[in-house]
Amino acid sequence: MTPIGIVITVFRGGCQVVSEDQVCDLKLIGRHAQQGLSLAVGDEISFDPEKEIVLERLPRRTRLRRLRRRSEQVIAANMDQLAVVASFLEPSFRPGAIDRFLLAAHAGGLEPILIVNKLDLLKGEPLPEEVRVYERILPVFTLCARTGKGLPPLREKLRGVRTVLAGHSGVGKSTLLNALEPELRLETGEVTSMKKGRHTTSRAIWIRLAGDAVVVDTPGLREIGTGPVDPDLLDEVYPDVARFASDCRFRDCRHDREPECSVRAATERGELPPARLVSFQRLIAEIDAERRDSSQAR
Ligand SMILES: Nc1nc2c(ncn2[C@@H]2O[C@H](COP(=O)(O)OP(=O)(O)OP(=O)(O)O)[C@@H](O)[C@H]2O)c(=O)[nH]1
Ligand SMILES: [Mg+2]
Numbered sequence: 266m267t268p269i270g271i272v273i274t275v276f277r278g279g280c281q282v283v284s285e286d287q288v289c290d291l292k293l294i295g296r297h298a299q300q301g302l303s304l305a306v307g308d309e310i311s312f313d314p315e316k317e318i319v320l321e322r323l324p325r326r327t328r329l330r331r332l333r334r335r336s337e338q339v340i341a342a343n344m345d346q347l348a349v350v351a352s353f354l355e356p357s358f359r360p361g362a363i364d365r366f367l368l369a370a371h372a373g374g375l376e377p378i379l380i381v382n383k384l385d386l387l388k389g390e391p392l393p394e395e396v397r398v399y400e401r402i403l404p405v406f407t408l409c410a411r412t413g414k415g416l417p418p419l420r421e422k423l424r425g426v427r428t429v430l431a432g433h434s435g436v437g438k439s440t441l442l443n444a445l446e447p448e449l450r451l452e453t454g455e456v457t458s459m460k461k462g463r464h465t466t467s468r469a470i471w472i473r474l475a476g477d478a479v480v481v482d483t484p485g486l487r488e489i490g491t492g493p494v495d496p497d498l499l500d501e502v503y504p505d506v507a508r509f510a511s512d513c514r515f516r517d518c519r520h521d522r523e524p525e526c527s528v529r530a531a532t533e534r535g536e537l538p539p540a541r542l543v544s545f546q547r548l549i550a551e552i553d554a555e556r557r558d559s560s561q562a563r
């Protein structure tokens with residue numbers, strides 16, 4: 266029977282796989298090399314162990330991808346969860362970026378969770394409302410990777426599943442993994458050097474943690490892009506908006522200038538933070554633009 270391996274690193278012209286607890290390097294040859302078969306960490310492939318070559322890539326169950334202007338890059342495949350990692354400060358908490366990552370999770374079939382790091386920088390202040398909004402929507406873990414405060418519930422959530430970590434450079438993804446597993450000694454960086462556009466982690470890597478957990482650390486992403494996705498996915502990213510939208514007069518209401526809009530009414534009554542509506546509208550405008558762009562390309 267042809268063996269199956271899981272891709273744990275991708276490099277130029279090949280990849281490293283793990284198969285039955287053995288790690289081996291494989292090459293891409295023939296049509297795969299010519300057509301540049303795209304592989305991502307987490308991909309399952311069949312391979313020829315004698316020739317050390319990749320035969321086929323198996324269909325992906327889930328994917329985290331970056332889509333922009335018709336170019337696609339799969340960052341990780343076959344993961345169960347996407348942990349969006351942000352920080353309270355340095356770099357500052359950016360809801361618009363988080364919503365884009367959540368959309369990417371729903372579009373790729375991943376269960377999203379949110380990790381907000383650098384709790385120490387809050388200096389005992391209560392959690393900002395812009396963070397608390399998310400607690401009503403998905404599992405949120407606020408913690409300090411530096412001191413280990415808040416780690417145990419996250420450790421539980423990672424148990425037995427495969428999680429890909431994604432977020433801006435400098436939020437502390439690698440520091441967090443080092444806190445979960447001190448033996449890892451992943452390289453971490455100074456935020457000052459990141460301002461110059463340097464990323465400390467340079468490629469996605471597959472890491473096995475205790476408790477049968479697999480995590481994939483990724484380089485910081487500045488932009489994930491929405492791609493020309495189905496706008497109905499926004500109901501999953503913004504369930505707090507969708508809850509009111511069912512009462513709007515128009516089924517396809519964008520909650521902008523339409524009459525009898527229940528979402529705008531909810532913001533006026535103080536039942537929905539206006540920032541949530543603004544973020545929703547930005548994302549839907551971006552999706553519209555991407556869809557126009559891709560239909561013109563056809
Ligand atoms: N104050 C504070 N700083 C932290 C904490 N966690 C990480 N840092 C710092 O944040 C900086 C960036 O950490 P990294 O772990 O390299 O960030 P990253 O998200 O892996 O960055 P990329 O690999 O570039 O995507 C380092 O200087 C860390 O020491 C924390 O809980 N509190
Ligand atoms: Mg890193």
Ligand SMILES: [Zn+2]
Nearest residue numbers: 513518520526
């Ligand atoms: Zn409306």
